[in-house]
Amino acid sequence: MAIPRVFISSTFYDLRQVRNNIGDFIKMLGYEPVMHERSGVAYSQSTPLENDCYHELASCDIVVCIIGNHFGSKSLENDLSITMNEIKKAIKNKKKVYVFVSNDVYTEHRTYLLNKDTGTFKSAYTDDIRIHEFIAELNDTVK
Numbered sequence: 635m636a637i638p639r640v641f642i643s644s645t646f647y648d649l650r651q652v653r654n655n656i657g658d659f660i661k662m663l664g665y666e667p668v669m670h671e672r673s674g675v676a677y678s679q680s681t682p683l684e685n686d687c688y689h690e691l692a693s694c695d696i697v698v699c700i701i702g703n704h705f706g707s708k709s710l711e712n713d714l715s716i717t718m719n720e721i722k723k724a725i726k727n728k729k730k731v732y733v734f735v736s737n738d739v740y741t742e743h744r745t746y747l748l749n750k751d752t753g754t755f756k757s758a759y760t761d762d763i764r765i766h767e768f769i770a771e772l773n774d775t776v777k
Contacts, residue, residue, distance in 0.1 A: 641668045641694035643720040645706035652700055660698075668694055684709060684716045688723055697724040701769065702736045705762035718768050725776065733772060743769050 640660045642653055650671075657667040668690055684707075691697065699721050706715040714722070724731050735743070738759045746766040749755040757763060 638665045638696060639668050639694040640665050640696045640698060641691045641720070641724070642698050642700075643691075643717050643724075644700035645702060645704045645715075645717060646671070648704045649700050649702050652702075656698060656700070665696075682710055684711075684719070687716065687720060691720055691724060691729075692727065695730065697721065697729050697731045699724075699731065699733045700736075701733065701739060701765065703739060703760050703765075705760070705765060714764065714768070718764075721772070731776070733776075735769060739765065739769075742766075746770070 642656055642660075644653055646653070653669060653671070657669050660667040670687065697720070699717065701717075706717050708714075709716050709719045711719060721731060721733070736759075742757060742759045743766055746755055746757070746763075747770065750766070750770075755763070757766065760766065
């Protein structure tokens with residue numbers, strides 16, 4: 635039986651330690667963590683880095699997503715971050731997806747939901763309102 639491959643999706647610099655801890659835990663379970671910083675993503679020079687991530691994600695069995703305070707790198711495909719696109723692709727391809735949201739962002743998200751239609755909501759814990767918009771979309775899409 636093949637070892638399950640677990641793709642870890644998140645922003646990198648701000649969540650480096652969390653990614654590392656999750657990667658170690660996944661390895662301890664006997665699964666293969668797929669993380670770009672552990673040479674888990676095969677990069678090519680002929681395509682953008684994010685496409686290499688999407689390609690690797692397609693070969694994984696499980697996706698773990700960590701949503702924190704930072705938007706991360708904007709995708710070349712649309713107005714979302716690469717992490718957001720990874721999760722959307724994983725859901726579309728019916729991957730088993732586990733999403734973890736930073737506690738302060740999750741708490742603030744309830745305030746966002748109450749005030750999103752006012753047009754005056756200012757986030758204290760995220761650097762981009764699209765993080766809250768994405769969490770709301772996930773909540774509406776995946777139940």
